[in-house]
Amino acid sequence: MRLYADSSKCCGCSACLVACSLNLFEENNPKKAALRVVPHFPEPGNYELKVCTQCGECAQVCPTGAIQRNERGAYFVDAALCDLCGACETVCPEGVMFVVPEMSEHSWKCDLCGDCVLVCGMNVLWIAEPSTQAA
Amino acid sequence: MNGYGGSILRVNLTEGKITRLPTPADVIRDYIGGRGFGAYFLYHEVPAHADPLGPENKLIISTGPLSGLMIPGAGKCDFSTKSPLTGGYAGSSLGGLFTAEMKYAGIDSIILEGISPKPVYLFIDDRKAELRDASEYWGKGSITVERMFKEQLGEEFQVAVIGPGGENLVSYASINHDYGREAGRGGVGAVMGSKRLKAIVLHGTQSVQVADLAGYRQAGMALFKACKDSDGLKPWQDYGTTIVTSWCDEVGALPTRNFSAGSFEGGPTLYGPVMREQIVITDKGCFGCPSPCGKYSRMKRYGSTVEGPEYETIGMLGSNLGIADIQDVAQANLLCDELGIDTISAGSAIGWAMECFEKGILTLEDTGGLELRFGNVPAVFELLQAIAKRQGLGALLSQGVKAAAKQVGKGSEKFAIHVKGMEQSAYATHNATAMLLAYMTCDVGAHHNRSWAITYDLQVGRELVVPEKVARIIWLQDFRPMFDVFGTCRLQWVELGIDRELYVPALAAVTGVQRSWEELEMVGARIWNLNRMFWIRENEGFGREWDLPAPRFYEEAPKTGVTAGQITRLEDVHKLLDMYYEQRGWSSNGIPTPATLEKLGLAELAQTL
The missing domain is CATH 1.10.569.10 (Aldehyde Ferredoxin Oxidoreductase Protein, subunit A, domain 2)
Incomplete structure (x- = not known):
């Protein structure tokens, strides 16, 4: 399973970011979310929503084995094992692996909780099996 | 301070001095936030008869306790000041992403006072706040300048900026944000221009605490679900x-x-x-x-x-x-x-x-x-x-x-x-007595958002001049602006029709203070009366005449269209006011009585009458 986003429907409201930070950190803080809303204004006038594809490249390069898979099949960060080396952030193709020492003592990423989907009024986000999606 | 940024950022532009103090607990208790903070600080801090474009006037920018949180429409920011357009209270609401950024920078209100000797902008990055030279931005358009700041500082900074209209003190100049969101009404942009403040750019990364995390997440999700099911x-x-x-x-x-x-x-x-x-x-x-x-x-x-x-x-x-x-x-x-x-x-x-x-x-x-x-x-x-x-x-x-x-x-x-x-904003009020009264009595002048009643006119009979209509207007005026107090949008209630009771547990879980809608409407009435007292204090001879609509709506019926030949008589305009004043507990000249003020916790204002 993975998270999908149809950026053309995104209105930039960022509700997904707060819902995400509440799940990952139990904090209200859009800067601590595992998705990114990238606005393109005034031209061409649209939003780009970056989400984790669960490609696993972060797990492959993690030298401490901190990035593991959960019961939903999503890669997540085991906080106790992360030493903030930043290797994962460098390889993430979507720019949604976050290593910000001043904000968190461990790196963070999407663990597929689905809360972002629940608060998105525009149906931008959904979770599906990659095979289903391709079909 | 659960649900709050926790501080008031005071910026004295004359001296270039910036201070940050804890948000006063009694102001939170009595006015909650947003528009309530704006009205409170305006009345109590701006001296009587201050020149709207002079150093004594202040521009107060406020978030509310729900701003920036996982609550539908939590993007409203209040801009309050003494209006250069009207000489009375101005409170203008800005959407977009500014209010959330302010909250995450730990700020409930920014109070701008004084006049800078040269054009500056206010730079805020979490705890850091400073005034910087704005000569490269002065004279440029608001969209152009927002783009410049985003390129220089990054997309994560949020920008509120005035254009040439604000610089040149146009009485209805706006403050602009996010390439097309405005605090548009009452000339808040001219007040910012008079202070030679071109822009506020801010960035916040601090988490906001709430009183009951699980209760808040549940209440927030219930609100989103209600919206999505509508x-x-x-x-x-x-x-x-x-x-x-x-x-x-x-x-x-x-x-x-x-x-x-x-x-x-x-x-x-x-x-x-x-x-x-x-x-x-x-x-x-x-x-x-x-x-x-x-x-x-x-x-x-x-x-x-x-x-x-x-x-x-x-x-x-x-x-x-x-x-x-x-x-x-x-x-x-x-x-x-x-x-x-x-x-x-x-x-x-x-x-x-x-x-x-x-x-x-x-x-x-x-x-x-x-x-x-x-x-x-x-x-x-x-x-x-x-x-x-x-x-x-x-x-x-x-x-x-x-x-x-x-x-x-x-x-x-x-x-x-x-x-x-x-x-007057864009509702023609020929023979639409509820909407006409809403405009006549709105606390900023002829604006629709406090009490939007044009659909109600059509439902119950547009020509009716009855106490029930007046009661509806007062209820809307006390209730709807509470969304501006929370720092959220009212349109989920208005347009999606979600149950307003869903906000009660959300507000309680966020702030730790349980308030029913009855209590919240009391706060709404307190703010309404405080703003009325501001008008009275600032304008000699303020009274009933000030509440009259444009003569076009009682003297000159339209010649074309579906309202051709329809008009509200001046006699009925006054009848509407008679009923309104009586139901509000105001004198026949539209002045709150001492008893009314006392009931609302504003007894000290009675002495100024």
Whole structure:
């Protein structure tokens, strides 16, 4: 399973970011979310929503084995094992692996909780099996 | 301070001094936040009879306890000041992402005071706050400057900026944000310009604490679910506020040719579906909004883009000026945004000038050669520029219709469409007594958002002058602005029809204070009366006369459209006021009685009467 986003429907409201930070950190803080809303204004006038594809490249390069898979099949960060080396952030193709020492003592990423989907009024986000999606 | 940023940032522009103090607990208790904070600080900090554009006036920018949280529409920011347009209270609401960023920088209110010796901007990055030289931005348009800041500082910074209109002290200059969101009304941009503050740029990364995390997450999710389950969601997402354009035209509420009628023969080419099909490219929401009314549009004919136009702009810069093309309206909207002037007041001022021209009150000599007839699009574009620069006829119109009509005279006061000096927004109120009363008694002047009652008029009988109608207006005035106190949008309740009781557990879980709607409406009434007392304090002889609508709505029935021949008699206008004052607990001249003030916890104000 993975998270999908149809950026053309995104209105930039960022509700997904707060819902995400509440799940990952139990904090209200859009800067601590595992998705990114990238606005393109005034031209061409649209939003780009970056989400984790669960490609696993972060797990492959993690030298401490901190990035593991959960019961939903999503890669997540085991906080106790992360030493903030930043290797994962460098390889993430979507720019949604976050290593910000001043904000968190461990790196963070999407663990597929689905809360972002629940608060998105525009149906931008959904979770599906990659095979289903391709079909 | 659960739910709050926790501090008040005070910026003295005269001395260049910035201080940050804890948000006072008693102000939180009595006024909660947002618009409540604005009204409180304005009344208690600005000395009586301060010049709106002088150093003593303050501009107070406030978030609410729900701003920036996982609550639908948590993107509202209040801008309160003494208005240079009206001389009374101005409270203008800004959407977008500014309020959330402020909250995450740990700030509940920014209080701007004094006047800077040179143009500056306020830079805030979490705990850091400083005034910086703005000479490279001064003189430039608001959209241009926002782009410059984003390129220099990064997309994560949020920007509130004035355009040339604010710099040049146009009485209805706006403050602009997110390429098309505005604190538009009452001239808050002129106050910012008078302080020589070009912009506020801010970035916040601090987490916001809540009292009961699990309860808040549950209540927040319940609110989002209610929005997403609403039948009203899809149409509102498609059309936003423009969903009402066709309805207004059909019921005679669409301002047409300076409110001389309420139906426009060119209306159908301005309707929501036409706009969606012809120009809308992206839906654009404020923070946390599941039902974005913001529509981002591309005008192919002009090779430009704009956020909007919203219904109000379509009414005021479209039908009110006899313009029937949505691209023309959108381009006028873009000019207003870049110049930093309110589309509603600008549309009203130009509509008044067009009527003056067609009646021979203004001549080609006055207009600098402009054939200022209804429907003349190039003339509108030229006048908008002239207003922002305060040149030629634009200088006259930049003061607002009340002052302009007073200067020109010759009967033009009769069709200057305002209450208390604020131009009426885009609902024509011929024989629509509830909406008329809403405009007459609104605490900033003729604005619709406190009490939007035009649909109620149609439901119960538009001509009725009965106590129930008055009670409805008062209830809306006490209740709806509470969303501006929370720092959220009211439209999820208004347009999606979600149960307002869903906000009660959310507010309790966030702040740790349980308040019923009955108690919240009491806070609403307290703010309403405090603002009334501000008007009374600031204006000698303030009273009933100030609550009268434009004479057009009781003297001159429309000649065309569905409201042709319909009018509210002056006698009934006064009857509405009699009932309103009585139900509010005000004197027959519209002054709150000492008993009323005491009941609302404002006893100390009674001594000023």
